[in-house]
Amino acid sequence: MTAHLSRQTLPNLPPDVQQPGYDIAAQKIGIVHLGIGAFHRAHQAVYVDDRMAAGERDWAILGVSLRSPDTRDALEPQDGLYTVLVRGGEGVQPRVIGSVQGVLVAPEDPEAVLRAMVDPAVRIVSLTVTEKGYCHDPATGTLRENHPDIVHDLEVPLTPRSAPGLLVEALRRRRANGTVPFTVLCCDNLPSNGRTVRRVVVRLAELLDADLAAHIAADVAFPATMVDRIVPATTAADRDFITERLGVDDAWPVSTEPFSQWVIEDSFPTGRPRFELAGAELVTEVEPYEAMKLRLLNGSHSTLAYLGYLAGHETIADTMADPAFARLVRGLMDEEVTPTLQVPPGADLAGYKASLIARFENTALRHRTWQIAMDGSQKLPQRLLGTARERLAAGGSIARIALGVAAWMRYVTGVDENGAGIDVRDPLGERLRAIADAAGPDAARLAPALLGVREIFGEDLPNEPRFTRPVEEALASLFARGSAATVEAVASGTGA
Incomplete structure (x- = not known):
């Protein structure tokens, strides 16, 4: 039986397979990411992995699944490790990523997710929840106040179900604790995505607490981004390739192309990794x-x-x-x-x-x-x-x-x-x-x-x-x- 990819099996990988060049266990969580799907793991998590390999500390990612436990169940036995398969004209280049320290499943324990988001060490909460995850009207960019998840979060705001609800409640708790707010970093394909998410979050907060809404509007950064990398769904052939090439099983690898682009509005009041040194473009207008x-x-x-x-x-x-x-x-x-x-x-x-x-x-x-x-x-x-x-x-x-x-x-x-x-x-x-x-x-x-x-x-x-x-x-x-x-x-x- 083939062993799973894990910290224990990393030393046994072929020497030409790129793997984390840093002490994974020594890193602290600095980013909570809502919606830890294949795109995030092939894109933003790779940029973070690059910066951690370059010596930047305490920017490890805690992933959050808003629906299914599948990613958690796949990555937990692997210590959060997974393989990115870069497929281009020169063949397939595997790389093991170590920037994801763990995965929580929000429906199972929303309180654990909120505790993580409130931790003062967390300075960025990023999102790839797809367009539908913002519970907004795509034609207008405004909050759908009758969306079932928003109705739930208005009725039970302390145990939110939606991504906007989690952001509002976590920001409320940080304010109550005297903790500076995190930066909200949307990485989804929304027009003017920073402003769109800010509009949705502020409106939800207004429906709950006008003072909280004013705080979010004035004090929370929502930088705009543009992300680009094609990431197909993982196949059985991808898993078989890894078993043969690396000599270990990977329950949830991701496959992608060589091209990757990330354009980011440089607005991070509490700091950020030096993404520009990993190839991102930091600009004033996205x-x-x-x-x-x-x-x-x-x-x-x-x-x-x-x-x-x-x-x-x-x-x-x-x-x-x-x-x-x-x-x-x-x-x-x-x-x-x-x-x-x-x-x-x-x-x-x-x-x-x-x-x-x-x-x-x-x-x-x-x-x-x-x-x-x-x-x-x-x-x-x-x-x-x-x-x-x-x-x-x-x-x-x-x-x-x-x-x-x-x-x-x-x-x-x-x-x-x-x-x-x-x-x-x-x-x-x-x-x-x-x-x-x-x-x-x-x-x-x-x-x-x-x-x-x-x-x-x-x-x-x-x-x-x-x-x-x-x-x-x-x-x-x-x-x-x-x-x-x-x-x-x-x-x-x-x-x-």
Whole structure:
């Protein structure tokens, strides 16, 4: 039987496998991270690991799962250690990460999570809870006060369930104890994510305690960030590779690409690791970088995911191997997204777009279209609809954006082009499926019905014929001709 990865087995790893070059046990917790999923472990935890290897102390991470115990159960026997598999053209490079000191499961013991967040040694609470984890309205960026988790946290604020609720209660306790507040570091794909999370947290605090809300608004830092690294779901093949390559079992490794980017607004009143020495960019204004990433990478990713899935492509690389899909995404980037961007000084926009195409085409990284298609109701406003609004305001065309939106509509019907079921994962999934079932496979009925979901499309787009008409036409083509033929038509400029 193969031994597990652990501190005890680290010395037995092959000498060419990078591993923590510091005393793991001597590090203290300095960061509590809410939402310890694969992305965090392949991105922020790696930057922290770099700085700890460089000699910075007491920035170890305590992870918190807000839902499932799976990550805790996998990492606890491994002393928090796990492997990052970097997959590129030169093969697979494994690296063992030691920056995660432990994992708590909030539903099992919210009090333990709050105690950790209140510890004066904790100076940063970071988050990757996905767009839906902020219990906000993606179309407006405001708190959804009727969200079930928010209703619970208003009724029982001392044992919160949501990420905003945990932040508010921990900040309340720190204030009561005379402890300076931690910095709230959002690492999710939200527009102006620092300000958005600040708005959500302050509003929840207002509903509980006006003085606390004023304290949070005045004294708590919410720096904006932009994060970028493609992290597919872990597979059995990843685990098998580690067993063979490292000679140990790893219950929960992560697989990723060589590229990694982190742009951070430099606002940390109580200190931070020197992330810039690990390759992060510390800036005064994140929004231009964020817009480039959300609209070019994420907007293209979602468009490829829905259309690719409908066309029968399992991964993004498979989708990009079809020349029509590759032309479509290049046209989306160049003709519809680029005119809406304010490019940061010194940024190489052409080089960035070329790097995105290369990353999408990376066959070593099996990023499934189904995985990217999850939670579309939360993603569309940031990834495609903001671009559409700006294009329409400037009098520009939105043919490719409209096709991406229409592909999402076709996808959430829950039935693919061969009549098989689609496992649609979305917080509004049941509602969307009910709308689709009532409308049937009729674009003239389905498009207006889904456009009526105001949490996604707001009040303006459903009443804008320059938006609704191309979306309906694209959806009609997807029903009549299928994804591949529709993509070919739009990519070649002949229309849907």
